[in-house]
Amino acid sequence: MADPLFDAIERKRLANLLDELGPDAPTLLDPWTTRDLASHLVLREHDLIAAPGLVIPGAWSRFAERRRNALAHRDFSWLVDTIRSGPPRGFFRINWVRRLPNLNEFFVHHEDVRRANGLAPRANSPAMDAALWRNVSFAPWLLARRLRDTGLELEWAGTGKTLRVRRGKPAARIVGLPGELLLYLFGRQRAARVDVNGPACAIEAVGRAQFGM
Structure with missing residues (x-):
């Protein structure tokens, strides 16, 4: 029953690494920097109108990218603190969402930052x-x-x-x-x-x- 906590662990570790590296570090999602990735994560959980554009192509996707670019101009510390604060009330707190898409999202993006900055694969429990x-x-x-x-x-x-x-x-x-x-x-x-x-x-x-x- 501890599985749902793994997304929280990855979220915290990623936020700590973003704080450590700052807004201009590379990611595996070139040309995205850590600032771009942080704005993506904030949009995914906190912009209910634009977030579907992360998976729906076309005009909605372009709209989501404009909203993400706007978020990327916010203070980087604010972006990281918003990520660290956990999922907002609602969909992203549902148990199966935490165990599946949220764990995938934070594990993969954590590695996007780690490996682009010379950190070796981890030994997981x-x-x-x-x-x-x-x-x-x-x-x-x-x-x-x-x-x-x-x-x-x-x-x-x-x-x-x-x-x-x-x-x-x-x-x-x-x-x-x-x-x-x-x-x-x-x-x-x-x-x-x-x-x-x-x-x-x-x-x-x-x-x-x-x-x-």
Whole structure:
């Protein structure tokens, strides 16, 4: 039952790192800086009108980006304090939201900042790894929907636990710890510490694919 707290842990760690690095540090989301990322996180939870534009393309997405740019001009300390203060009342405090999208959001963006600034992958607790594997297992086909011409399996390194994402032959298998697999599925392929195994054509197909939302 401690799972819902992992999003709060990642939120706090990310806020502390943002404070430490300041507003102009790089992220994996080049050309975004830490200021851009902080404004994105504030908009996601606090701008009910613009937030859907983070996932809906077109005019709504452009509207959300204008609102995010406006937030990015706010004081950086205010942005970080708003993130640290936790989710506002309502949707983002619902238990399943904390366990799934919020944990994914704060874990992945925490790593966006860490790894862009030379910090190595972390050794997560067994409970954290279990929570991340659960999230990896939740509709991974959505994040891999642009993959073509190959099947895909995921394997939690060192455990033998596997998950079939896409049927098909030939098939590739991505092997890594749960956090690394999550990063890969969310489009951070270059940063994720994983092994991609299988026939050469399947590995090439995975390498060409655009993963993520």
